[in-house]
Amino acid sequence: MEKEQLAVYFIAGTPNCLTTIEETLQAAIDGGIAMFQFREKGEGALTGERKKQIALRLQAKCKQAGIPFIINDDIALAIDIAADGVHIGQEDEPASVVREKIKGGIVGVSVHTMDEFEKAIADGADYVGTGPIYVTATKTDTRPVAGTTLIRKMKDKYPDFPIVGIGGITIENAEEVMKAGADGVSVITAISHAKNPKQAASQLKNVFSRTQ
Ligand code: TZP
Ligand code: MG
Numbered sequence: 001m002e003k004e005q006l007a008v009y010f011i012a013g014t015p016n017c018l019t020t021i022e023e024t025l026q027a028a029i030d031g032g033i034a035m036f037q038f039r040e041k042g043e044g045a046l047t048g049e050r051k052k053q054i055a056l057r058l059q060a061k062c063k064q065a066g067i068p069f070i071i072n073d074d075i076a077l078a079i080d081i082a083a084d085g086v087h088i089g090q091e092d093e094p095a096s097v098v099r100e101k102i103k104g105g106i107v108g109v110s111v112h113t114m115d116e117f118e119k120a121i122a123d124g125a126d127y128v129g130t131g132p133i134y135v136t137a138t139k140t141d142t143r144p145v146a147g148t149t150l151i152r153k154m155k156d157k158y159p160d161f162p163i164v165g166i167g168g169i170t171i172e173n174a175e176e177v178m179k180a181g182a183d184g185v186s187v188i189t190a191i192s193h194a195k196n197p198k199q200a201a202s203q204l205k206n207v208f209s210r211t212q
Contacts, residue, residue, distance in 0.1 A: 031201025132167025
């Protein structure tokens, strides 16, 4: 994958969206997101065939826009529908095992320490996400708020490895994350709950452009 694909990395599942997830994703695409992760979690989350049917429709949108379509956690679904990749956390299957299963696809891993970061690299991750950088209401079982210190440390040691920040990132604080060395920001609420999701995506893209 290209690092540029992390610039504005939108994540959403149906429970995160104020309108339909398809409308929200389309607006985010129109605003200029570079990658999308389908993260169907939390109250009201779809499962089974209904989840798969939505995934297929979102995948088609991403294909049309030429951006990677990543699935959170659900390796079986990702393989079933030939998604562009998966994103896993520390509690999921080991990254080395997932790497084998996903073959040439993108594997992203959530990391919270330098040790987890180096393990993810050794296991064959293509990028890592780290956070929560700021306070977030979206995920309740997070680690403590980390700020941007770890991003700086990771970039000092591995300047070329793709890193994206996550958690509580907004149009207002995205610049700080980019300046710490992140290759991009991943957001749920900043786009999915925006009055105008297209404009929110476009503003995040502008923050990225002006910090390069
Ligand atoms: N992992 C760490 S924080 C978080 C995830 C999935 C939630 C990010 O959501 P938001 O709404 O952008 O803070
Ligand atoms: Mg997970």
